[in-house]
Amino acid sequence: MNAFVADKALTPAEADGSGEPETLLRVDNVSLAFGGVKAITDISFDIRKGEIRAIIGPNGAGKTSMLNVINGFYHPQEGTITWRGTVRRKMKPYEAASQGIARTFQNVALFKGMTTLDNIMSGRSLKMHRNFFWQVLWRGPAEREEIEHRKKVEEIIDFLEIQAIRKTPVGRLPYGLQKRVELGRALAMEPELLLLDEPMAGMNLEEKEDMSRFIIDVNQEFGTTIALIEHDMGVVMDLSDRVVVLDYGKKIADGPPEEVQASQAVIDAYLGVSH
Numbered sequence: 001m002n003a004f005v006a007d008k009a010l011t012p013a014e015a016d017g018s019g020e021p022e023t024l025l026r027v028d029n030v031s032l033a034f035g036g037v038k039a040i041t042d043i044s045f046d047i048r049k050g051e052i053r054a055i056i057g058p059n060g061a062g063k064t065s066m067l068n069v070i071n072g073f074y075h076p077q078e079g080t081i082t083w084r085g086t087v088r089r090k091m092k093p094y095e096a097a098s099q100g101i102a103r104t105f106q107n108v109a110l111f112k113g114m115t116t117l118d119n120i121m122s123g124r125s126l127k128m129h130r131n132f133f134w135q136v137l138w139r140g141p142a143e144r145e146e147i148e149h150r151k152k153v154e155e156i157i158d159f160l161e162i163q164a165i166r167k168t169p170v171g172r173l174p175y176g177l178q179k180r181v182e183l184g185r186a187l188a189m190e191p192e193l194l195l196l197d198e199p200m201a202g203m204n205l206e207e208k209e210d211m212s213r214f215i216i217d218v219n220q221e222f223g224t225t226i227a228l229i230e231h232d233m234g235v236v237m238d239l240s241d242r243v244v245v246l247d248y249g250k251k252i253a254d255g256p257p258e259e260v261q262a263s264q265a266v267i268d269a270y271l272g273v274s275h
Contacts, residue, residue, distance in 0.1 A: 023082075024049040024193060024225050025070065030079030032065055039065040040076070043251050045244045047193065052219050053227045054240035054257075058269055061246040063229045064106055067195050070227070071096040071103050084192075102191035106198045106229075108178045112171030116181050119170055120156055123188030124149040156184045160214060176207035183214065187222075194218065196228035200235060208235060215239060237261060245269070 025047040032040040040062045047053045055063050068074040070081060072091035081088045083099065091099075102123075110119050157166050160180050165173060170181050179199060186194055199215065200208045212235060218224050230236050236243060236257065243260040245253040247269040253260045260266055 021048040021050050023047070024084060026082040027066075027070070028080050028082065030066075030069060030076045030081070032062075032069060032074055032076045038249050040069070040246075041249045042079070043246070043249075044079075045251065045254055047225060047227055048242075049225055050219075050223060051225060051241040052215070052239050053225075054236045054243040055227060055229050055246065056231070056233075056236055056243060057246035057252075060248065061269075062249040063246055064197055065249075066246065067103060067197055067227070067229065071101050071195060097189060100190075100192035101195065102186040102189040102193075103195035104179070104182045104186050104197055104199060106201065108175070108182055110170045110178060110182055110185070113169055115167050115169055116162060116173070116184075117153060117157070117166045119181055120153045120184040120188050121150065123185035124153065153184075153188055156187050159187075159217070160184050176203050176210075179203070179207075179211065180214070183211075183218075187218065187224075191224060193225045193227065196226060196230075198229050198231065200230060200232060208232065212239060233261070 023046045026044075027046070028044050030040055030043050031038070043062075043066065055066060057063055065074060069076050072088075072093045072095060075090045081091065083091070083096075083101070111122065114122075157163055160183065162177065162180060162184070165177060165181075170178055173181065179202075183196075183199065196215070200211050203211065215226060215228070216239065219226050228239070230239075240257055242255060243253070243257050244251060245260055245263070245266050247265075252265045252269060253263045
């Protein structure tokens with residue numbers, strides 16, 4: 001065990017021997033190509049409710065493309081995504097968001113001129129139901145609604161320990177804190193499935209330790225299912241319940257972290273032996 005996180009608590013299904021958790025999302029034989037370039041080829045795997053599922057592989061393996069398929073940014077030429085038992089061939093990003101799928105991005109995608117508070121508040125937009133008239137008037141129902149959502153955002157700010165920067169424009173923040181704000185905006189959507197695209201990229205050791213702790217807490221305290229892409233293998237082995245490995249758009253391994261880590265196909269892919 002490395003220094004990043006403490007041992008994960010057992011899920012209810014693991015703790016009482018009642019069997020595997022339900023499948024929240026399933027990817028079946030998905031292929032994606034851009035012109036003649038194949039980004040993903042015939043990939044299948046599932047994500048179980050309550051787990052942390054890692055998607056790893058060398059650069060160019062198709063990991064981000066896979067997340068883009070899951071949240072509807074890309075539509076695969078072949079295969080299907082099944083979300084909570086419903087097959088989705090084409091799902092738009094706003095539909096994914098409204099149905100409980102949130103994500104962060106490899107490159108921070110925040111409103112740099114807006115404060116931390118306002119950026120996280122923007123994640124509540126799908127939860128606001130008052131029409132444009134009430135929003136402009138900002139009286140009565142609209143005012144009460146905003147106060148209610150602002151309270152939720154303040155809870156997230158406290159959870160992520162970023163009270164000191166709540167009114168700071170995010171463009172002035174160091175990169176590690178910007179990544180934390182982006183996580184806060186995703187959490188503001190109250191997702192059932194949280195997709196994290198390299199949440200620790202560019203961070204120093206201390207920042208990685210903090211982010212690892214927050215990911216574990218989101219999973220255990222909020223019950224949020226998490227799928228993450230991450231290059232730091234120490235983090236992957238500590239955080240994840242299961243790992244799927246991609247290489248040049250194909251799946252080469254899938255299973256518990258220790259099993260995947262020992263796979264010769266995975267070792268060869270990371271060392272470049274197979275290419």
